[in-house]
Amino acid sequence: MGLQMESRCTCCRRLNVKLFLKGEKCSSSKCTLEKKKSASATRSRSRSRRSRMSQYARQLREKQKLRFKYGITETQFRRYYEKAEKMSGVTGEEFLRFLERRMDNIAWRLGWASSRRQARQLVFHGHFLVNGRKVWTPSFLLKQEDSIELKDKSKKMDLIEQNLQSSNKQTLPDWLEMDAKSQKAVVTKFPEKEELDQEIDVSLIVEYYSRK
Numbered sequence: 001m002g003l004q005m006e007s008r009c010t011c012c013r014r015l016n017v018k019l020f021l022k023g024e025k026c027s028s029s030k031c032t033l034e035k036k037k038s039a040s041a042t043r044s045r046s047r048s049r050r051s052r053m054s055q056y057a058r059q060l061r062e063k064q065k066l067r068f069k070y071g072i073t074e075t076q077f078r079r080y081y082e083k084a085e086k087m088s089g090v091t092g093e094e095f096l097r098f099l100e101r102r103m104d105n106i107a108w109r110l111g112w113a114s115s116r117r118q119a120r121q122l123v124f125h126g127h128f129l130v131n132g133r134k135v136w137t138p139s140f141l142l143k144q145e146d147s148i149e150l151k152d153k154s155k156k157m158d159l160i161e162q163n164l165q166s167s168n169k170q171t172l173p174d175w176l177e178m179d180a181k182s183q184k185a186v187v188t189k190f191p192e193k194e195e196l197d198q199e200i201d202v203s204l205i206v207e208y209y210s211r212k
Contacts, residue, residue: 144189
């Protein structure tokens with residue numbers, strides 16, 4: 001399966017959950033999900049839909065939620081799962097850590113982009129350095145003690161300055177440290193279990209890929 005070509009708002013409506021795929025719009029009154037449904041209608045519909053769902057449907061829905069959140073292909077997604085499965089830790093946790101360590105995700109976490117999608121474009125255009133070397137690959141996995149910074153010219157970009165000044169930018173997680181003055185960050189450690197996405201039931205995704 002290739003990249004998701006449908007509207008990003010359509011993904012959220014279909015899964016009935018905010019995936020925050022469009023940056024600040026998702027946190028504002030312009031969010032399509034907020035416009036279309038009242039809070040009470042959303043809760044009642046979600047309950048009735050979940051009650052009719054088979055176990056397979058729940059597994060598939062959770063997988064799609066996570067895949068759309070990070071904006072990656074099914075092939076990439078499955079590859080991360082297969083790598084996580086071979087590791088000595090808990091498969092679901094290791095799987096989420098792989099996703100968090102992606103270059104585009106970390107650029108978004110640092111507040112340089114308003115969404116992971118925008119971060120991907122910034123990486124493609126070569127705005128970031130990892131350990132002093134330019135990286136163009138959004139799927140590049142950062143390791144502990146790796147440093148990431150903006151190129152000197154990129155620090156002056158209006159888009160990046162606006163993102164850094166935005167009140168809706170992501171709160172910096174504890175496993176990242178950034179010098180606001182130099183716009184240079186370091187991966188101090190890998191995220192702990194409690195620092196991983198708690199809105200995703202990763203056990204359902206493990207069950208999905210563990211089916212015989």
